[in-house]
Structures are given as C-alpha cells and as structure tokens.
Amino acid sequence: MQRLDLDTLDIVCAYLNDAPTVLSFSLACHALRIMAVKRLLAVRRIVLCDERSIRSFHRFLLADRMSRSPYAREVFVDIEECDRKTREDVADLFIEVLVHLTHLESLRIQCDHKFSECLRDTRIPLTISQLYTLRKLEISGWLDVAEDIVRTARSPLKELHASFDKPLTTDPANAQWTTVLRLDDLISHLAPTLEVLHLSKRNIRLAGKGARYPTMRSVHFRGTEGPPLVDVLMHMFPNLCDTLDVGVTNYTLVNAVNRQDVARRINKQRQEKASWKGLDCVVGDAISLYMLGLSCPVRRVMVDAVCGHLKEQLATALRDTLPTHLKLTVMLSHGINAFEELFPPEVVPKLTHLVLFVTYDNLDHDHRIDGFTLSSIQWAAFFDQVINAIKPLCLTHLRFIIHYTIALMSDFTTAQFYSKPFIKSIRELDHSATAAAFMHAIPSLRQVFLTCGGQFDISSVRHCHGISYFLSHVMMITRGRWTSSSAWTRTDGQGDEALNLERIGDAVAEQVLTNETLTLSAKDKCTLELDRRWTAEETADWMPPE
Numbered sequence: 001m002q003r004l005d006l007d008t009l010d011i012v013c014a015y016l017n018d019a020p021t022v023l024s025f026s027l028a029c030h031a032l033r034i035m036a037v038k039r040l041l042a043v044r045r046i047v048l049c050d051e052r053s054i055r056s057f058h059r060f061l062l063a064d065r066m067s068r069s070p071y072a073r074e075v076f077v078d079i080e081e082c083d084r085k086t087r088e089d090v091a092d093l094f095i096e097v098l099v100h101l102t103h104l105e106s107l108r109i110q111c112d113h114k115f116s117e118c119l120r121d122t123r124i125p126l127t128i129s130q131l132y133t134l135r136k137l138e139i140s141g142w143l144d145v146a147e148d149i150v151r152t153a154r155s156p157l158k159e160l161h162a163s164f165d166k167p168l169t170t171d172p173a174n175a176q177w178t179t180v181l182r183l184d185d186l187i188s189h190l191a192p193t194l195e196v197l198h199l200s201k202r203n204i205r206l207a208g209k210g211a212r213y214p215t216m217r218s219v220h221f222r223g224t225e226g227p228p229l230v231d232v233l234m235h236m237f238p239n240l241c242d243t244l245d246v247g248v249t250n251y252t253l254v255n256a257v258n259r260q261d262v263a264r265r266i267n268k269q270r271q272e273k274a275s276w277k278g279l280d281c282v283v284g285d286a287i288s289l290y291m292l293g294l295s296c297p298v299r300r301v302m303v304d305a306v307c308g309h310l311k312e313q314l315a316t317a318l319r320d321t322l323p324t325h326l327k328l329t330v331m332l333s334h335g336i337n338a339f340e341e342l343f344p345p346e347v348v349p350k351l352t353h354l355v356l357f358v359t360y361d362n363l364d365h366d367h368r369i370d371g372f373t374l375s376s377i378q379w380a381a382f383f384d385q386v387i388n389a390i391k392p393l394c395l396t397h398l399r400f401i402i403h404y405t406i407a408l409m410s411d412f413t414t415a416q417f418y419s420k421p422f423i424k425s426i427r428e429l430d431h432s433a434t435a436a437a438f439m440h441a442i443p444s445l446r447q448v449f450l451t452c453g454g455q456f457d458i459s460s461v462r463h464c465h466g467i468s469y470f471l472s473h474v475m476m477i478t479r480g481r482w483t484s485s486s487a488w489t490r491t492d493g494q495g496d497e498a499l500n501l502e503r504i505g506d507a508v509a510e511q512v513l514t515n516e517t518l519t520l521s522a523k524d525k526c527t528l529e530l531d532r533r534w535t536a537e538e539t540a541d542w543m544p545p546e
Contacts, residue, residue: 223247227263371417379425404454453483480542
C-alpha cells in the first residue's frame with residue numbers, strides 16, 4: 001500500500017461501490033479513512049430517522065464541512081417520533097443540513113403526522129426550492145406541505161414521487177381526486193426534464209389535455225376518476241416508453257359494463273390514428289386494462305386484481321398486448337374457478353415469465369363473497385386448477401406466491417368464513433415437491449420461485465365511556481404473521497423424465513428475480529405490507545383456538 005501515492009489510492013477508492021469494501025478500505029490508515037468517508041457518503045443513503053440521527057449527522061457534517069458536504073448524494077428522512085418541544089430544533093438542524101449538501105441528488109421524505117408539524121416550517125419548502133442539484137424527489141405520507149414543496153422545486157428533477165394531502169381540485173364535491181389542469185399547476189415547470197412521475201393518495205381525472213411532458217418515460221397513478229382515456233394520456237406523455245400504471249378502477253365503473261365497453265371503443269378508435277411505439281410495462285386491474293385497449297407492443301403486463309367474474313376482461317386485455325412477461329394477482333375470495341380458462345390461446349406461445357400472486361382472505365371487498373365457497377376450498381383441488389391453467393404455457397420462469405389474511409373477531413365465537421384445512425396446507429407446504437410438480441407440468445420451466453405466508457387480523461370494538469356508540473372504534477391486532485420463500489432450478493435436460501432440482505441461495509434468487517423482472521406491483525407490496533416493521537409478538541407462531 002505504501003508504494004502507491006495518495007492520488008492513485010483516491011482514484012481506486014472512487015471505483016468502490018459497496019459499503020463493506022469501502023469500510024474495509026478505511027481501516028488501512030488515517031489518510032485512507034478520509035478518502036473512504038467521502039466515498040461512503042456518495043454510495044450510501046443517509047437515513048435520518050429521529051432527532052438523535054439528525055443531530056448526529058449534523059455534528060458529523062459540520063466537523064469537516066468543506067471536505068464532506070460535496071459528496072453526499074442521497075438523503076432519506078423517515079421520522080416516526082418527534083417531541084413537540086424539539087420540533088423547532090429538529091427543523092433548524094434539518095434546514096442547516098440541507099443548506100450544506102450542495103451536491104444532493106436524491107431527497108426522500110417519508111414522515112408521520114408528528115414530523116409533518118416540523119415540515120410546516122415555511123423555511124423548509126424554501127430551502128428545498130433552493131437546491132439545484134436534485135434529480136429525484138419523493139414526498140410520501142400524509143403531508144399537507146407536499147404541494148408547496150413540489151410547486152417551488154427548481155432542481156431539474158428527473159423523478160418525482162408525491163403524496164398530495166390537500167384536495168387538488170376546485171370542485172368541493174369531488175375532493176378525493178385531482179384534475180389534469182391542477183396537476184399542471186404543480187409540476188408543469190418540471191416538464192423539460194421530468195422522466196418518472198408517481199402520484200399516490202389521490203386519483204386523477206383525465207379530462208382536458210393540459211400541458212405536454214415530452215421527456216416522460218414512466219407514469220404511475222393511484223387510479224383514475226372515470227375511465228383511463230388514451231387520448232389524454234398520449235397528449236400529456238407523447239414519448240412514454242417505459243411504464244404506464246393506471247392504478248385501480250374507480251368503484252363507479254366496477255359494475256358499469258356498458259361504460260367499460262364505451263371507454264374501450266373510444267380508446268381503440270383513438271389508437272387507429274396514432275399510438276405509442278411500445279411500452280415496457282403496463283400496470284392496472286383487469287377492468288382498467290380492458291378499458292385501455294392498448295394496440296402498441298407491451299413486454300410486461302401486471303394485473304393487480306383478477307376474480308372469477310373478471311376473466312373475460314382479463315382475456316381481452318391479454319389479447320391486446322400479448323406480453324412475454326405477466327404478473328397476475330388472483331383473489332380466491334370468489335372461489336378457485338378464477339383459474340378455469342385463465343389464459344387465452346393467443347397468449348400461450350409468447351408467455352415465458354409468469355408471476356402468480358394468489359391472495360386468500362375472508363373480507364367481502366365487493367359484496368360477492370360466498371361464505372360456503374370460501375370455507376370449502378381445499379389445497380388439492382386448488383393446486384390442480386393452478387396446474388391445469390398454466391400447463392399449456394411455454395414458461396421458462398415461474399414465481400408463485402400465496403398469502404392468506406384471515407379476519408377474526410376477538411371473542412373467536414362469531415362465525416368467520418374461511419377454510420382451516422386450506423390454511424393448514426399452506427403452512428405445511430412442501431416447497432421441493434411443489435417446485436417439482438410445476439416443472440413436471442411445464443417441461444420448458446427452468447426456475448421456480450415459491451413464497452407462502454399469512455396472518456390473522458383480530459378485531460375488537462371498543463366503546464368510549466360516556467360517549468356516543470357511534471364514536472366507538474375498532475382495534476386491530478395481527479397474530480401469526482409468517483412468510484417462507486425458496487428458489488429452485490432444474491439441473492437436468494429439458495423434458496427429462498428424471499427431474500433433478502437444486503435449491504438456489506437467497507441472494508442469488510433475489511438477483512435472478514430482479515434480472516428477469518419477476519417483480520410485484522406497488523399494490524401487491526402494499527397488500528403484503530412489506531415495508532411494515534413486525535414485532536416479535538406479531539410474528540410468533542399462532543393459530544386461532546378451536
């Protein structure tokens with residue numbers, strides 16, 4: 001090491017991209033530690049999760065401000081607790097940190113109501129607006145200052161994730177959605193550079209064409225108020241090429257078959273004149289994808305909700321796009337007939353990658369649940385239906401996920417519709433045998449990824465003494481939360497009678513899932529509550545009393 005001059009070692013350090021290697025590099029000597037600190041600031045996200053972490057980073061940064069501040073690239077603010085007495089101090093420290101991070105590229109603010117009190121300090125939106133190096137800005141959680149922060153942002157943002165708490169419409173009767181014109185008022189100044197847009201919390205009403213966003217590659221909506229209109233989308237995002245996520249269908253359209261057909265016909269006619277050249281990924285539920293009626297090539301389709309009564313819309317949407325990669329979220333709340341004739345013949349020769357996410361719960365989301373059907377589901381019959389559905393496909397990669405969420409009352413005496421044998425079968429699933437069954441059914445299959453899990457959500461109604469019954473509230477606790485995953489690869493020749501399987505390590509499996517785009521949608525991740533921090537009590541082994 002001593003034979004290399006410091007300039008050469010500094011160049012070497014600049015090529016280190018993982019934190020463990022940088023930390024090892026820093027242990028060699030004091031001179032290398034200074035280099036390593038700069039590199040670590042560049043490659044690692046700075047997480048500010050409470051008052052203590054903000055104070056610590058503030059102290060660290062100012063200890064050698066000239067040397068350290070130019071290297072920090074990404075800050076993530078996720079504060080769950082902020083005492084009322086320290087809010088002003090936290091705001092002061094946060095502002096001073098932002099002022100000194102002169103080369104910051106990514107800022108993510110995800111906070112609960114307590115920290116949003118800090119963000120109401122008018123200096124914070126002003127400070128963020130004076131950052132000119134940001135490329136990515138994410139503001140999630142119910143933050144009523146998000147609108148001010150986004151409107152005043154002056155960095156050439158390429159990616160924006162925003163949760164707008166304020167009603168973004170001038171019509172007080174429709175406070176749950178925003179309009180195109182109102183959205184333009186917030187983000188049109190970012191049009192020359194914005195490439196990725198995520199809008200959560202509120203749906204968008206696609207009426208009126210508004211501004212154009214020529215650099216936009218991906219858009220993600222929570223949902224649309226009314227049908228998703230291709231005419232408006234193509235005007236706003238003429239060069240869209242990566243992802244179109246139209247979210248969930250508005251409840252007023254779920255049973256309005258005639259309106260669905262009209263929207264699809266209008267969208268089809270619009271695309272006869274012009275359409276996008278192609279999209280890498282389209283996300284939505286079966287109804288929204290049916291109404292879109294896309295005519296451009298789509299590599300990957302992610303369908304967020306499929307039930308037995310929506311198979312016709314799903315089949316039509318798949319015929320429109322003929323994807324090679326498909327993610328289906330199938331709800332068993334209406335029974336296992338959802339798998340009958342699930343894939344239209346036109347899709348069979350093209351589809352090579354399938355993510356099949358099966359959810360089983362006893363909540364009546366759309367007033368269609370049949371308690372007897374839900375309670376009588378058995379694993380053998382269910383798995384036979386799955387095998388029969390996918391057997392004609394020419395898959396090379398399959399990811400199969402099954403998760404149950406069972407709602408119970410705290411006294412355990414109220415009748416709850418669910419199949420105990422089915423839950424027991426999921427808990428005792430033999431991963432090796434299941435992977436082998438999939439590979440026997442589909443000779444072309446090379447890799448199988450399995451995940452199973454579930455939880456019980458227990459409710460109890462508590463009444464506030466001396467207060468009206470109508471102000472009683474429901475307490476919810478989770479018990480028996482668990483998950484188990486495995487990955488398998490075929491080691492013998494394709495179609496051989498003697499099937500040899502080898503289990504893949506978790507790290508390799510995660511990398512393959514990413515490389516092969518066998519990923520879940522944002523709605524799936526929300527359903528699985530992947531970002532939630534589970535307690536030991538919630539994850540302890542638990543089953544309801546008999």
